[in-house]
Amino acid sequence: MGEKKFINLVDTTLRDGSHAVSHEYDVKQVKAIISGLDKAGVRYIELSHGDGLAGSSYNYGWSKTSEEELLKAASDVIENGKLTVLLLPGIGTVEDLKMACNYGAKVVRVATHVTEADISEQHIGMAKKLGMMAVGFLMMTHMVPVEKVVEQAKLLESYGADYVNIADSAGAMLPEQVTDRISAVVDALNVPVGFHAHNNLTLATANSLSAIKAGATFIDGACRGLGAGAGNAQIEVLAGLLQKLGYKTGVDFYKIMDVAEDVVEPIMKRPQVVCNAPLMLGYSGVYSSFLLHTYNAAKRFNLDPRDILVELGKRKMVGGQEDMIIDVAYELSKNRG
Amino acid sequence: MGEKKFINLVDTTLRDGSHAVSHEYDVKQVKAIISGLDKAGVRYIELSHGDGLAGSSYNYGWSKTSEEELLKAASDVIENGKLTVLLLPGIGTVEDLKMACNYGAKVVRVATHVTEADISEQHIGMAKKLGMMAVGFLMMTHMVPVEKVVEQAKLLESYGADYVNIADSAGAMLPEQVTDRISAVVDALNVPVGFHAHNNLTLATANSLSAIKAGATFIDGACRGLGAGAGNAQIEVLAGLLQKLGYKTGVDFYKIMDVAEDVVEPIMKRPQVVCNAPLMLGYSGVYSSFLLHTYNAAKRFNLDPRDILVELGKRKMVGGQEDMIIDVAYELSKNRG
Structure with missing residues (x-):
């Protein structure tokens, strides 16, 4: 060394x-x-x-x-x-x-x-x-x-x-x-x-x-x-x-x-801690700009937003593809039912 | 595997x-x-x-x-x-x-x-x-x-x-x-x-x-x-x-x-963050019960409490030896002068 x-x-x-x-x-x-x-x-x-x-x-x-x-x-x-x-x-x-x-x-x-x-x-x-x-x-x-x-x-x-x-x-x-x-x-x-x-x-x-x-x-x-x-x-x-x-x-x-x-x-306005939202972004490997859209789609299709994030991560969505979230949520809700 | x-x-x-x-x-x-x-x-x-x-x-x-x-x-x-x-x-x-x-x-x-x-x-x-x-x-x-x-x-x-x-x-x-x-x-x-x-x-x-x-x-x-x-x-x-x-x-x-x-x-009463006191305990490897005594000794001998903690860590002090902090602080202040 x-x-x-x-x-x-x-x-x-x-x-x-x-x-x-x-x-x-x-x-x-x-x-x-x-x-x-x-x-x-x-x-x-x-x-x-x-x-x-x-x-x-x-x-x-x-x-x-x-x-x-x-x-x-x-x-x-x-x-x-x-x-x-x-x-x-x-x-x-x-x-x-x-x-x-x-x-x-x-x-x-x-x-x-x-x-x-x-x-x-x-x-x-x-x-x-x-x-x-x-x-x-x-x-x-x-x-x-x-x-x-x-x-x-x-x-x-x-x-x-x-x-x-x-x-x-x-x-x-x-x-x-x-x-x-x-x-x-x-x-x-x-x-x-x-x-x-x-x-x-x-x-x-x-x-x-x-x-x-x-x-x-x-x-x-x-x-x-x-x-x-x-x-x-x-x-x-x-x-x-x-x-x-x-x-x-x-x-x-x-x-x-x-x-x-x-x-x-x-x-600082808030303590820098790891609460559930950033944890899920890290877990799924999804960029933070997807978060709000995901919550909206989860509400609309009665899904757990975390399931949507995991799926977005699997599909390797990138910034700019936020409109795809609705498609993913729709598919997840269809597969569920 | x-x-x-x-x-x-x-x-x-x-x-x-x-x-x-x-x-x-x-x-x-x-x-x-x-x-x-x-x-x-x-x-x-x-x-x-x-x-x-x-x-x-x-x-x-x-x-x-x-x-x-x-x-x-x-x-x-x-x-x-x-x-x-x-x-x-x-x-x-x-x-x-x-x-x-x-x-x-x-x-x-x-x-x-x-x-x-x-x-x-x-x-x-x-x-x-x-x-x-x-x-x-x-x-x-x-x-x-x-x-x-x-x-x-x-x-x-x-x-x-x-x-x-x-x-x-x-x-x-x-x-x-x-x-x-x-x-x-x-x-x-x-x-x-x-x-x-x-x-x-x-x-x-x-x-x-x-x-x-x-x-x-x-x-x-x-x-x-x-x-x-x-x-x-x-x-x-x-x-x-x-x-x-x-x-x-x-x-x-x-x-x-x-x-x-x-x-x-x-x-929770406070966010679980790493502020300076616990950081210094981890850095020096000293148990938390030493902290208050260290601050008191630092004040008395006009020392940076962090220098005392580092010295306590080097000497591998263990719980129950809190009275040794004064000795360490005294020595540090003497060496300084």
């Missing part, structure tokens, strides 16, 4: 965590959190609407404060960390990226469904042109075989991605599945690999440790695990565990604990 | 979870929880003061309702599950055990510090004489080498224990450490082996899965993870995960989810 690799902790309290506060972060909160994380030694600090730049909308939820204002506030206080933004092609555009760059963003993570890496080429290209660090980010990677994840990750590398992030967006993976995916991608790429966990099956931390053992060197987390649904890996726990295991992260364990408890916790 | 072993889920919502509700369970709540768990197929349902039979006291916290009343209420509604009690020799006595047996308890788990199995011989013997199932239960097993855990587990087997439960009482273990301990004990014993996790490092579920892979067939959990400090493994998540992995548990996943959300959650 040689020396352990440096692990870059990427904080997403102000991006994925934005879902959990209904996108209501204000300038004062952003300054406090960014400043705390920066002083604690976090090198990558992500700030965007939960659904990425320009996510503020009727569909995805309106932000209380504009991204311009929040990015400017962040830039005012950040000293050593790199201000990072998320961009989902189709929601955010290259114009949004230029705006973020103007307001001080140094890194963009361009996220697509695991099979659609090709739509991020122009955004990664523009980021490089702007002098930014560009990250390719594959979502819902539990839905496809390892070979597909590798193929798509290689595409991202070919577009110029500085690292490729593998996400378990539904929190559906077991530690062994993370090991399989991450080690295959690490083997196939020349650029570093990262991992983004969700806690639906209460395995976010264990899965992150598996990713690290498999060679990932960028690991996402959030203070108190703040994030959509069951939330992300709890970054202050990761900082402590990695210190205990002898990894260097540059993050001060006590300082980041204090940010979590003194700055983030008072802002 | 042969057929997967049957996994017995042991619910401790009404015992370890009693800590998290300040021992204020009443008859109505106990009936609702026992009945729900029983109908969901849970075979072992533990009910006692958080510190075991007769724990109700000034030192450990007074129970709102007597154990006699709660056990009677439980016996009135339980149909298929086995009513289980915890007994810590030194707190509970053989008289308390007889009382529990009279009120319908079928199983007793006799718990001691990992190095003190010998004090449970008479209680295990009495349980067998009463016709009860007897479980030997070793706490704080992260503190000693694997060989010591094996030695103590063998003692418990020699006293007649029907199975031996290995506990990570401070939530300090990593999945690999669980694997090491459980597989060694499984190899050494003829009786089954169980595991009791705590979630201080957000690894309770992953550690429970490791225990199962290493051969454990009794796994503790609680609805919503309710338990002392960071709580236990979340039993409804375990039920779902084990179903997904192809293990039989006899527990209906949907029904136990419903008990957690509809019956237990409304009773």
